[in-house]
Amino acid sequence: MKRILAVILVAVLAITLMPAAFAAEGKTEVVLWNQIFEDWNRAWSEKMVEEFNSDPNQKYTIKQEFVDGAAWDEKVAAARAANVMPDMFLVNYSNLKWNAVDNYIQPLDDLIPQAAWDDLHDNVKEMITVNGKKFAYPMMLEPAVVMYYRKDLLAEKNLEVPKTWEEFINVAKELTTNDMYGATMNYEWSMWGWEYTAAGHWPIADDWASANNQDQGYIDLLTFIGDLYANEYVPLQPLEGYNGSARLVADDSVAITFSGSWGIAAIMNDFPEMAEKIGVAAAPTKDGSPFKSTVGGWTYVIDAKARQPEGAAAFIHWLLGDEPARTASFFEAANFSKYSARKSVDEYLATETAAKDDQWMQTISQDIIPHAIAEPIYAWDISAQMLTAIGEVVTAGLTPEEALANAAEQINQFIQNNNYAEKKPD
Amino acid sequence: MSTKGYHSPTQRMDLRTGYLMIIPSLVALFIFVYIPLFMALEKSFTNWNFYGTSEPVGFRNFELVLQNQLFRKSIGNILWFVLMIIPAQMLLTFLFAHALKGMSTRLGPFAKTSVYVPTVISGIVASVIFLFIFNYQGGIINFLVRQLGMKRIAFFNDPWLARGIIAITSMWMGFGSLSLIMYAGLMNIPVSYYEAAEVDGANTLQKFLRITIPSMKNVFILVAINLTTGTLQMFDLPYLMTGGNPVNNTLTPMMYIYNNFKSADYSMGYTVAAALLMMLVIGTLSSFVFRLIRSEKSQDE
Known part of the structure; x- marks a missing residue:
C-alpha cells in the first residue's frame, strides 16, 4: 500500500513540475x-x-x-x-x-x-x-460609427446615400416596408460621435466642472432621433446590439444601419455573398458637414x-x-x-x-x-445620463429640452458629489 | 427532568457532543460570513484601491450611494417588483395548493410534478424562454401579431410591460416550489379542527377564515420572507431580458452593484457600501414582513 502511495505521489509531482521544467529550459x-x-x-x-x-x-x-x-x-x-x-x-x-x-x-x-x-x-x-x-x-x-447601407435597395428607388438627417429620414421612410425596416438607430455607447458632431463639444465642460449639454446641437440631435422612433422608421427595440449591427443589412433586416468598422469583417466572414450589395459611408449630419466618429x-x-x-x-x-x-x-x-x-x-x-x-x-x-x-475618458455615468435623455425622449415622451435638463442636473450632481473637476487626468 | 443549573453526567456528555457538532458550522459561518462582513464594513469606509493605498473616507461612500440617482431608481424599481410579485404569487400559490388538496389521487401527483418543472429551470433558461415569447424580432407573440397584419409590439420598450414580463417570469419560476410548500402547510392542518367546526355548524367560508388561514400563518411567513428576499436580490432575469432598460426602469440594486463592481468609475469601497446598504434594506423589509404576519406557534402545541 505504501509503495502504491509513493508511486502516486511521484507521478503527481512529476505532472505538476513538468511545465515548470520545460519553462526552465532557458x-x-x-x-x-x-x-x-x-x-x-x-x-x-x-x-x-x-x-x-x-x-x-x-x-x-x-x-x-x-x-x-x-x-x-x-x-x-x-x-x-x-x-x-x-x-x-x-x-x-x-x-x-x-x-x-x-x-x-x-x-x-x-x-x-x-x-x-x-x-x-x-x-x-x-x-x-x-x-x-x-x-x-x-x-x-x-472608427466607432460607420454607416452600412444596401446599394441595391437604394438604387431600386433611385435614392442617394444620405448625407444629412433630412435625407436620412426620407431614405429610411422610403425603404421601410412590411418586411424590412428602413434604418436602425441604437442609442448605446456609440452615441459619443453623434453627440460631438451635433454640438461640437462633449456634454461636460472641458474642465469637467459642469454639464454642457443643453445647446441647440444636442436639442436637434434628440429631436432627430425622437422623430425616427415616433414615425417608426427604425425598430422600436434594437434588433441587435450596436457592436453586431452590421449583419442587419446583410440578412435583410434593415436597409441602413450603423456599427463600428469591425462590422466589415463580420460581413466578409459571415455573408461574403452580400458584400457586393453593401456600401459603407460616413454617418449623416444635420447640415451634411463631416461626421466626427470616435475612434x-x-x-x-x-x-x-x-x-x-x-x-x-x-x-x-x-x-x-x-x-x-x-x-x-x-x-x-x-x-x-x-x-x-x-x-x-x-x-x-x-x-x-x-x-x-x-x-x-x-x-x-x-x-x-x-x-x-478620440473616445472621451470621462466617467460612464455622464455618457449614461445622455443615453437616458435620449431614452426619455423616445420612450417617455419628454421633450428634448426637458430630457437634457434632467441629464444636466444629474451630470452636475455627479460632478459635485465626486469632486470631478479635480479628477481630470492630463 | 433536570433542575435549573444542574446537569447529570449523561446530560453533560450530550451537551458536549452537541457543541462539538455545531462547531464546524460555527467555524464555517465565521470564516465565510462574519470575517468577510467585518472586512466589507471596514472597506466601505475607505476609497479601496487594489493596487494603491486605501484612505479612510468616513461615511462618504454611503452618502454617495444614497445620493446616486441610479441607486435610488433601482430601489424604486425593486419595490415595484416586490409589490407586483409577492401578493400575486402568494395568492396564486395558495389557491393552487387549495385546488391541489381537492384533486383526485390520480390528477394530484400529475399536477404537482407539472408545476414543479419550472423550479428546476435556471433563471438564464427561463429568460431565454420568455424572450422567445416576447422578443421584438422573432418572438412568438410578435410573429402571430405580424401574421394578423398588425405592427410588432415592443414589449421591452415600455417600462410597465417590461416590468410585468419580468415579474411573470419570476412568478413562473417560483410557482411550483411555493405551491408545494403551501400544499404541505394545508395538509398539515389537523382534520379534527374541521370536523369539530362542522359539528359546531360552521360553513365553508367560516372554516376557511377561522381554521385554514390562521393555521397557515407560519407557512405564509416562510413563503413571504423567501419571496421578499429573493425578489429584492433579483438579478439574472432583468440582466438577461432587458439589461435594466428601458431607461433604467428594470435596473435592480443587484445589477447596479454588479455594474459598479465592474466599473472603474468608483472605488471598490463605494461598491461595498452599496452592497451593505442593500443588505440593510433586505433585512429591514424581511423583519417588516415578519411583523406584518405575526409569528405564532402552531395551535397544536
Missing part, C-alpha cells in the same frame, strides 16, 4: 490575457503567440489565456483583489487612462525601443499618454505588478512595433476593418497588400478617419 514564461472577439481574431493571436514561442532568439515564452468579454471586467477586478493579474492584458484606449491614473499599469517608455515610438502617428501617441508617460504600444484603431481600439498593457515586465514588453514590441509585415498581417486577417497606428505599417498595407484596392477601406480612410476624434 525560457521564462509570460502570461497574457486576451479577450475573445471574432474567430479570425483569435486564430491570428494564437498563430502569433505560437510563432513567438517557437522563435529560438526569444528568451521568453508566452502563455496566452482567452477570457470572454462578458466575464472580463469581473475577472480583472477579482484578479487585482487577489494579486493574480497576468503580466500583460488587453485594454481599450478609453480605459487605458484610468488604469494608468489608478496605478494598475506601468509605463512602457523605457521598455520599448525609441524607433518604435517614432513610428507612431502623433494623434495615437496622445491616446496612450498619461502625465507625459506612454502606457501602451497601440495595436490598432477602429477607439485595443492594445496590450503591462500590469503594474507584472513579474516579467521585460518579457511582456519584448512580446509587445515583437508583435506590434517591429516588422511592418508582421503587424500588417493583423489588418489583412481583419479584412481591413481596422486601421494601423504606425506609419510604416500604413505604407506596407498601401503598397504590398490588397488594401490598396479595397473600396470600403478607401471610403473609411478618406471620409471617416480624417475627421475622427
Whole structure:
C-alpha cells in the first residue's frame, strides 16, 4: 500500500513540475490575457503567440489565456483583489487612462525601443499618454460609427446615400416596408460621435466642472432621433446590439444601419455573398458637414505588478512595433476593418497588400478617419445620463429640452458629489 | 427532568457532543460570513484601491450611494417588483395548493410534478424562454401579431410591460416550489379542527377564515420572507431580458452593484457600501414582513 502511495505521489509531482521544467529550459514564461472577439481574431493571436514561442532568439515564452468579454471586467477586478493579474492584458484606449491614473499599469517608455515610438502617428501617441508617460504600444484603431447601407435597395428607388438627417429620414421612410425596416438607430455607447458632431463639444465642460449639454446641437440631435422612433422608421427595440449591427443589412433586416468598422469583417466572414450589395459611408449630419466618429481600439498593457515586465514588453514590441509585415498581417486577417497606428505599417498595407484596392477601406480612410476624434475618458455615468435623455425622449415622451435638463442636473450632481473637476487626468 | 443549573453526567456528555457538532458550522459561518462582513464594513469606509493605498473616507461612500440617482431608481424599481410579485404569487400559490388538496389521487401527483418543472429551470433558461415569447424580432407573440397584419409590439420598450414580463417570469419560476410548500402547510392542518367546526355548524367560508388561514400563518411567513428576499436580490432575469432598460426602469440594486463592481468609475469601497446598504434594506423589509404576519406557534402545541 505504501509503495502504491509513493508511486502516486511521484507521478503527481512529476505532472505538476513538468511545465515548470520545460519553462526552465532557458525560457521564462509570460502570461497574457486576451479577450475573445471574432474567430479570425483569435486564430491570428494564437498563430502569433505560437510563432513567438517557437522563435529560438526569444528568451521568453508566452502563455496566452482567452477570457470572454462578458466575464472580463469581473475577472480583472477579482484578479487585482487577489494579486493574480497576468503580466500583460488587453485594454481599450478609453480605459487605458484610468488604469494608468489608478496605478494598475506601468509605463512602457523605457521598455520599448525609441524607433518604435517614432513610428507612431502623433494623434495615437496622445491616446496612450498619461502625465507625459506612454502606457501602451497601440495595436490598432477602429472608427466607432460607420454607416452600412444596401446599394441595391437604394438604387431600386433611385435614392442617394444620405448625407444629412433630412435625407436620412426620407431614405429610411422610403425603404421601410412590411418586411424590412428602413434604418436602425441604437442609442448605446456609440452615441459619443453623434453627440460631438451635433454640438461640437462633449456634454461636460472641458474642465469637467459642469454639464454642457443643453445647446441647440444636442436639442436637434434628440429631436432627430425622437422623430425616427415616433414615425417608426427604425425598430422600436434594437434588433441587435450596436457592436453586431452590421449583419442587419446583410440578412435583410434593415436597409441602413450603423456599427463600428469591425462590422466589415463580420460581413466578409459571415455573408461574403452580400458584400457586393453593401456600401459603407460616413454617418449623416444635420447640415451634411463631416461626421466626427470616435475612434477607439485595443492594445496590450503591462500590469503594474507584472513579474516579467521585460518579457511582456519584448512580446509587445515583437508583435506590434517591429516588422511592418508582421503587424500588417493583423489588418489583412481583419479584412481591413481596422486601421494601423504606425506609419510604416500604413505604407506596407498601401503598397504590398490588397488594401490598396479595397473600396470600403478607401471610403473609411478618406471620409471617416480624417475627421475622427478620440473616445472621451470621462466617467460612464455622464455618457449614461445622455443615453437616458435620449431614452426619455423616445420612450417617455419628454421633450428634448426637458430630457437634457434632467441629464444636466444629474451630470452636475455627479460632478459635485465626486469632486470631478479635480479628477481630470492630463 | 433536570433542575435549573444542574446537569447529570449523561446530560453533560450530550451537551458536549452537541457543541462539538455545531462547531464546524460555527467555524464555517465565521470564516465565510462574519470575517468577510467585518472586512466589507471596514472597506466601505475607505476609497479601496487594489493596487494603491486605501484612505479612510468616513461615511462618504454611503452618502454617495444614497445620493446616486441610479441607486435610488433601482430601489424604486425593486419595490415595484416586490409589490407586483409577492401578493400575486402568494395568492396564486395558495389557491393552487387549495385546488391541489381537492384533486383526485390520480390528477394530484400529475399536477404537482407539472408545476414543479419550472423550479428546476435556471433563471438564464427561463429568460431565454420568455424572450422567445416576447422578443421584438422573432418572438412568438410578435410573429402571430405580424401574421394578423398588425405592427410588432415592443414589449421591452415600455417600462410597465417590461416590468410585468419580468415579474411573470419570476412568478413562473417560483410557482411550483411555493405551491408545494403551501400544499404541505394545508395538509398539515389537523382534520379534527374541521370536523369539530362542522359539528359546531360552521360553513365553508367560516372554516376557511377561522381554521385554514390562521393555521397557515407560519407557512405564509416562510413563503413571504423567501419571496421578499429573493425578489429584492433579483438579478439574472432583468440582466438577461432587458439589461435594466428601458431607461433604467428594470435596473435592480443587484445589477447596479454588479455594474459598479465592474466599473472603474468608483472605488471598490463605494461598491461595498452599496452592497451593505442593500443588505440593510433586505433585512429591514424581511423583519417588516415578519411583523406584518405575526409569528405564532402552531395551535397544536
